[in-house]
Amino acid sequence: MASANSRRAAALxxxxxxxxxxxxxxxxxxxxAARRVRSGPRSLAxxxxxxxAPLDVVAGAADALRTQARKAGIRGRAARIRRTLRGHARRVVTVYRYTAEQVAQIVANYKPRKAEYKAIRAALAAA
Structure with a gap:
């Protein structure tokens, strides 16, 4: 029988x-992601x-940047992918890929309120 200390140590x-x-x-x-961004256009996420950036805020920040891109009239390069839903039904979806220069233009118009998004904006502007 293992002692309580050894069980605690194993759990630790x-x-x-x-x-x-x-x-x-x-x-x-x-x-x-950093390597892929350097090699060509990629998604905002x-x-x-x-x-x-923390992975739990990526989707929200990407949505906000997508809105700013639409307002600025910046349209990335269209690509067609097969999106898998619930393990099946690979539907064809159009997605847009943005270059680093396009992302810099989008970020110039982006004025976030949340602290996490402000940090993301600063990092994207510096990149």
Whole structure:
């Protein structure tokens, strides 16, 4: 029978390993997104992920930037992808990819209120 201390120590090690794996996944996502942004036009979400923004605010910030792009008349390069919904029904969807220069133009018009979005705006403007 294992003692309470050894069970606690094992749980601590498991939790630390789990947290390290999560940090590694986030770090790899940021590095991959940054490389893809340098290589050509990408989605607004990819540009935001490349800044190292938390993944829980990426969708909201991308929606806000998409709205600003529409207002500014900036239209990215259209691409057709097959979006999988609930594991099946791969529907063809039109998406738009933006260059770094286009993202800089969009960010110039973007005036966020939330602190997280302000940090994303600063990072995109600096990139």
């Amino acid at each position: 090690i498991r939790n630390r390993a789990r947290a390290n794996r999560e940090q590694g996944r986030v770090r790899r996502a940021v590095i991959t 990819t540009h935001i992920i490349a800044t190292g």
